Amino acid sequence: MITTTAAKKRSSTLLIYPPEPLEIDFGNLLKPMDDDDFFYFCQRHRDLRIEMDQFGEITIMSPTGSETGGINFELSADFAIWARADGTGKGFDSSTGFILPNGAKRSPDLSWIKLEKWLAVPADLRKKFAPICPDFVVEIRSESDSLKNLQAKMEEYIENGAALGWLIDVQDKKVYIYQQNSKVQELENPSEISGEPLLLGFVLQMKNFFG
Template sequence: MRPTITEDVITLRSPVLANMSDDEFFDFCQLNSDLRIERTANHEILLMSPTGSRSGKRNARLAFQLGKWCEQHPNLGEYFDSNTGFTLPDTSVLSPDASWVSAEKWNALTTEQQDKFAPVCPEFVVELKSSSDSTKTLQAKMLDWLRNGVQLAWLVVPETETAYIYRPGQPEPEVVQGFDNELSGEDILPGFRLRLAELR
């Protein structure tokens, strides 16, 4: 097994890893809980170091805003933080920085499925770029989210104060420049507005 290192991501490729069941992959992640771990559709394992403090602050502020909206709309669905992994239709396991799953999808899962990497694609996800992330890599990840069924996805890049809004069937993302703007949850999260200024 030869790891590939790009940016702050280590990619592991091995027939053993490729043949891990979903339960075995979940157990592998629990045994290495000090790492952020994702799995590609090709069952490559991506190892990432914990986020830096400033990115952690931004993640917390993002989750707080989404959580406040969910408190006001408790019957619509559930929101999740950056530690949450989802098993997607293409068999990848990805962990967005924030996400939301409708009550209909969430309640259709068993308790056992909810306790692991739930086999469901969120309707809404946010990826928040840290200083060590590659914007190009995250843009490719946003397309993976759309291919798996996400209905609204935001990529937020604090250092350039840019937000990219991805929607199904849209050839290019909408670009919002400047953190004095707000992002709308549109029809997916009706009434939700993310105040970008809080992510500075």
């Protein structure tokens, strides 16, 4: 964990994974970040994935490894084909930030929102981090990710309104499926996973993920 004087003045903790020296521009912030402050902070550091939990703790993640990036690409490509044909919602990539109802700022590896729900968000708020929880979220566990932390994040999505969440653990060849009012389903090396009933007709073939 790395803390800075600027971070202390803002009463926030700065966590950097992996722990490497980074130049972070906090600007003139001497107070906890509000939603706009956090958005512009992220814009100043576009090469990093930055999240903030509901308590104001900031986590900065380095770019993914090549293997994880390739897996994310395959997932996004397969899902984009389905989403475009389906037309009932809008999909988002891993660089998209959302403000959840509990105040946390999260960037899932992939997400999708029902179209009518997305269009209900005022246009000006859509240009920043939209104050909305996606209906469907996916997180892919990379080599540096803590499974426990990712599981907590998935629980947070469900608690804040997500209807379906997939945690894809490439290392252990497992998929954890999260749904409203249901126990977490753990699948061992599945050949495919279905998004129904939320994502009608979407089935993800796992051969490109687990080999």
